[in-house]
Amino acid sequence: MDIWNGTLPDPDLRTVDDMRMVLANPSCDASGPLYYMYRDLAMNDEDRALLRAGQIRYDITMITPGSVCGEFIKTKGHHHPPNDAGIPYPEAYEVLSGRGHFLLQASDLTDVVLHPAIKGDKILIPPGFGHVTINPGNDPLVMANIVSDTFSSDYAFFEAYRGAAYYEMDDGRFVKNPLYTRVADLRLLEAVDHPEIGIVRKEPLYSLIGDQTIADLMNRPEQFTATWDQCLRD
Numbered sequence: 015m016d017i018w019n020g021t022l023p024d025p026d027l028r029t030v031d032d033m034r035m036v037l038a039n040p041s042c043d044a045s046g047p048l049y050y051m052y053r054d055l056a057m058n059d060e061d062r063a064l065l066r067a068g069q070i071r072y073d074i075t076m077i078t079p080g081s082v083c084g085e086f087i088k089t090k091g092h093h094h095p096p097n098d099a100g101i102p103y104p105e106a107y108e109v110l111s112g113r114g115h116f117l118l119q120a121s122d123l124t125d126v127v128l129h130p131a132i133k134g135d136k137i138l139i140p141p142g143f144g145h146v147t148i149n150p151g152n153d154p155l156v157m158a159n160i161v162s163d164t165f166s167s168d169y170a171f172f173e174a175y176r177g178a179a180y181y182e183m184d185d186g187r188f189v190k191n192p193l194y195t196r197v198a199d200l201r202l203l204e205a206v207d208h209p210e211i212g213i214v215r216k217e218p219l220y221s222l223i224g225d226q227t228i229a230d231l232m233n234r235p236e237q238f239t240a241t242w243d244q245c246l247r248d
Contacts, residue, residue: 017110017156018074020057025050028090030082036090036177038189042083049077049089054163061223068229071163072220074110076156077149081184086115088182091146091172093121094139095165101236105139105161106228107131107147108219112155115148119179123197126179127246128188134215135205140242141235144171146178150186158219162232203246211241 028049034040052074056062065072077087094103107116109131116129116137121144129137139145149155172178179197180188188200207214211227222228231238 018052018055020055022052022055022074025052025076027051033082033090035173036088037082038085038177038181038183038191039083040176044082047078048082048087049075051075056223057220064224065163068223068226068232069163070160070223070229070232072223073159073161074156075147075159076154077112077114077147078154079112079149079152084183084185086148086150086182086184088117088146088148090169091144091178092167092169093144093171094141094161095168097162097164097233097235099234099236102141103162103165104141104232104235104242105145105159106213106219106232107137107139108158109133109135109137110156110158112149112153113151114155114157115150115182117146117148117178117180117182118143119145119197123179123194125246126198126200127203128200129203129205131205136207136213136215136219137205138208138213138241138245140245144178146172148182150182160219160222160228160232164233206245208241208245211238 027047029047030044055072096102113132118127121142175193179191179194
């Protein structure tokens with residue numbers, strides 16, 4: 015992978031069959047790989063020590079372009095559990111190449127947000143928001159993320175409800191998931207910088223791995239109420 019100069023492990027792979035329960039058309043006649051996840055990356059031993067000390071993980075995901083029976087290719091979708099303070103863990107993303115649509119939905123479904131993002135954009139996933147990433151472009155979407163390494167993601171809600179609140183079809187329409195009986199209208203938010211925590215377009219997400227602020231943000235989100243309010247503001 016040209017955008018990563020370090021060693022890459024074998025990826026975790028999601029195929030159509032792995033994703034069938036969250037597709038708009040789960041019985042469609044399609045097969046093959048959809049996206050690849052390279053987890054727990056570090057350029058060298060020193061960087062890995064920084065990641066371990068901060069209790070964070072750096073991953074890269076590549077989502078193939080195209081569609082599955084009329085729906086743009088996407089990730090499965092998941093929620094994060096709460097930390098010891100009772101606040102769900104957040105996450106930070108960066109688009110490394112291609113373009114993406116980050117679909118965020120509050121756990122109570124009172125807010126559903128679409129973040130379009132291009133190379134260099136950073137997207138914060140606030141505590142309590144489930145999320146799906148969609149590739150609406152003609153090229154692979156490659157994105158990095160930083161997240162706490164102290165938990166496992168929870169896919170159960172998205173599996174039970176056959177995906178997120180909205181499906182993005184390959185004709186550009188957002189179609190409401192019929193299994194959601196009560197959900198907010200989709201609202202659009204542009205990607206913005208968060209200089210108070212060092213998350214800005216001009217600095218790669220990877221450059222923050224030794225910064226105590228990103229470690230605290232990922233593991234102690236209750237200390238960053240103003241940041242979460244800002245990232246959801248129109």
